[in-house]
Amino acid sequence: MPQTVLLTGASGYIAKHIALQLLEAGYHVRGTVRSLSRADEVTAAVRPHLSDDSDLDKRLTFVALDLSSDDGWNAAMDGIDVLMHTASPFPMTQPKNDDELIRPAVDGALRALKAAYQAGVRRVIMTSSTVAISGSALPPGDSSYDETNWTDPDDPAVTAYGKSKTLAEKAAWDFQRDHAPEMNLTMVNPGFVVGPPLDNKFSTSVGVIERILKAKDPMLPHFGFGSVDVLDVAEMHVSVIDKPETFGQRIMTVDRFIWFVDMAKAIKAAFPDRKIVTRLAPNFVVRFLALFDPAIKSIIPALGQEQKMDNSRAIATLGRGMRQSQKSIVACAKHLIDNGLV
């Protein structure tokens, strides 16, 4: 009998890749969506990539759940073997009120974990982020971030999104420790996720590549991310299910840090006929523009900071090196161009 995974946020960019990899690995998937009207979209995204799409309507099913409502969580866990909790709000711009992100992230994680525990589900994989690791300065003497580092959510430099991911991850670990010690929890902490989406819907990280392709900004900020291919992130979620050595672990899932300008240069080299801005903006200009553009404002605290990240645990867990994320950025740009999205 195949194991069934409850995959929250199945309409998401990363979750569609996870659903595909789960199905290919022989799992059944019950995806959660806010509205069942999104169910066909997820099935359509996954189907063309399956090696065998027979019985897909039995292997991939859906339930409607919202992170902000108690309705339906207990019923959704019936017959579930594994909870994979990816749903969390991830907007391009930060809201005026931090709680717009923090409450659904934290309360939603607790709803998911509590319902799973009450239903006897003992294997849980949750999607956190490197923003829960590297949002605050390293301790003196350290040169790279690893899974022992935590973002301080009270640090004024931390964005609402950074707070939401940090507090949701902390809430999950606290719940597991205090109320569900038999629950085997693994936390996947991806960096900036890139690579072609399975369809033409995409998340904020792909939106950044879209922004470079649209040459929206006259210059690029001295800013970057620890980046990672979406296929590696999905594989990490799926491959840890049966790895007891990852119980209780955070796994920082990144390839390497890439400056914005280097992302743009890689895209420009692949598509030389397109207008792509590769000029670096002085930091004072970016600080000025941030007064008018909330998306720019959210990067100010990390301006000019190259964050080194130790990905040795991710490499050991996957048993191979990470995909080169510069190539994933170019492949992502190609998807947007080929599908007329830019």
Ligand code: NAP
């Ligand atoms: P995404 O495409 O925006 O997916 C987010 C998912 O969460 C969507 O399915 C969304 O549903 C769902 N969601 C948001 N608010 C919800 C609510 N109140 N109730 C129920 N579902 C809700 O973004 P993504 O990049 O795939 O992100 C997936 C996860 O990875 C998130 O936890 C994100 O924080 C994390 N992550 C992403 C990156 C990255 O660079 N992309 C990096 C690190 C971590 P709708 O489709 O209905 O909006």
